[in-house]
Amino acid sequence: MKHALADEGSLSLSGLLQFRYDMRYLSDNEGEDHKLHQIADITIRRNEWEHFKFTLAGDMIEDIDSEDDDQADRTRTIHDTWDSSIHGYLYVCQAEIYELANLNLNYARFGRQYVSHELTPTHLDGLNILFDLNLFGKKITPFVYAGLPVCLYEEGNYWDGTEIGGGVHIHLDGSTKITLEYQFIEEDIDMVGSYAESGKNRYEQSALAIRRSFFHKGYGYISLFLLDNSPTQVTTRFSVLFDRLDLDIDASYLYQFEEISKTPTTSVYTGLTGPIKPHHNISLDITKGVYKDSVWVSGGTEWRLLDFGEEESEFNHSYNREYLALIIEDLFVKGLSVFLQADFWQVMDSDNKDRISSSGWEIAYNKPQTINIAIGSFYSLYSYDYFKNTDEKTDVDTFYSDLRYYIQPGLYLDARYQLDRYDIDDHRFIATIGLEM
Numbered sequence: 001m002k003h004a005l006a007d008e009g010s011l012s013l014s015g016l017l018q019f020r021y022d023m024r025y026l027s028d029n030e031g032e033d034h035k036l037h038q039i040a041d042i043t044i045r046r047n048e049w050e051h052f053k054f055t056l057a058g059d060m061i062e063d064i065d066s067e068d069d070d071q072a073d074r075t076r077t078i079h080d081t082w083d084s085s086i087h088g089y090l091y092v093c094q095a096e097i098y099e100l101a102n103l104n105l106n107y108a109r110f111g112r113q114y115v116s117h118e119l120t121p122t123h124l125d126g127l128n129i130l131f132d133l134n135l136f137g138k139k140i141t142p143f144v145y146a147g148l149p150v151c152l153y154e155e156g157n158y159w160d161g162t163e164i165g166g167g168v169h170i171h172l173d174g175s176t177k178i179t180l181e182y183q184f185i186e187e188d189i190d191m192v193g194s195y196a197e198s199g200k201n202r203y204e205q206s207a208l209a210i211r212r213s214f215f216h217k218g219y220g221y222i223s224l225f226l227l228d229n230s231p232t233q234v235t236t237r238f239s240v241l242f243d244r245l246d247l248d249i250d251a252s253y254l255y256q257f258e259e260i261s262k263t264p265t266t267s268v269y270t271g272l273t274g275p276i277k278p279h280h281n282i283s284l285d286i287t288k289g290v291y292k293d294s295v296w297v298s299g300g301t302e303w304r305l306l307d308f309g310e311e312e313s314e315f316n317h318s319y320n321r322e323y324l325a326l327i328i329e330d331l332f333v334k335g336l337s338v339f340l341q342a343d344f345w346q347v348m349d350s351d352n353k354d355r356i357s358s359s360g361w362e363i364a365y366n367k368p369q370t371i372n373i374a375i376g377s378f379y380s381l382y383s384y385d386y387f388k389n390t391d392e393k394t395d396v397d398t399f400y401s402d403l404r405y406y407i408q409p410g411l412y413l414d415a416r417y418q419l420d421r422y423d424i425d426d427h428r429f430i431a432t433i434g435l436e437m
Helices: 269-273
Strands: 011-026 031-046 052-063 086-100 105-115 122-131 133-135 138-149 162-171 176-186 202-214 218-227 230-242 247-256 279-291 295-306 319-328 336-347 355-367 371-385 389-408 411-421 425-436
Touching (some): 122 162, 336 371
Antiparallel strands (some): 011 425, 031 052, 052 086, 086 105, 122 138, 138 162, 162 176, 176 202, 202 218, 218 230, 230 247, 247 279, 279 295, 295 319, 336 355, 355 371, 371 389, 389 411, 411 425
């Protein structure tokens, strides 16, 4: 985004401001919910300070339901767990110094931030530093971070937490990178994500990852995560793009060794879903251009298999899906696109080996900085939204429409309607006015 107020010696602003109305209604009087959001994601620079910026991101939410909050209401969300009808979330509030070559400093960030190197991203109030060094002819980028782990949706004793971590990216050559990371976290025993069952609130995590580039636009990746010196997850990815053939191939494999309920994190998800059982996840996606730069065919498969001896339960399923899709851009007029997809699902539950065929589609028109329109539908065998509804939904047909209209460059109106049909009809309407800076 272009910076506003960019005269020399002045402040430069970039980012996004939004005011949003969010309504959800369930059929059969199952529930109704109305909320207002005021959202800001802003980066501030002073032009005469070439290596400094400040970032602020947050969301102020007001529950405007006319009725008192009902624990049994199926529209109850994670935002309704607070006592007051108005509450705010501060996601990022960080000052950053970056690209100081004389100090070999890539960046130094202080404040509330997301830390993401190799391990699962964590939310931290503290300091995060990354250096750029050259040792023995190799590029070495060590990093270190420390502070208080942030849990936005819990009332545990926030000040009792500690998070310390560090590691290094080692670039062996222009195509191979090795990453090592270690992390120690101690948090209040009542915080979501701690060892609630065992009573443990201190743990160590570490990761080893290798990434190797090959061909002109391809790479292979493998990582291993450990918790208290025991393996928890191994992940491999493979991706290659053949420009001359207009062919893109992506493949991945993940194996989770331990139940997530026994793997503490600072994420809210663990406390909402309960244990996620050990499982394998395999995927393959292939996309091929068939006519100039406007027609593509895509196909693939995904297999999710519970580990041997594990039984099916909510959020723990074995299934496989194959799909075939056709994408057409600039159909008849520039900016008009069509997406068609056929899906073939197989339920792997020992009590239910049904095969399900479904289809999805989208028609969209996009004229940049003027208007974007899309309508479509898709099917989900299993569907859930941790923040909107923690219940798992099955056999969900989704229909949606999206509209974005630019009143002037950077200032727009959004409207989205979505209908999820499962055991009930779940309606959702979101209206937004936004300003891009």
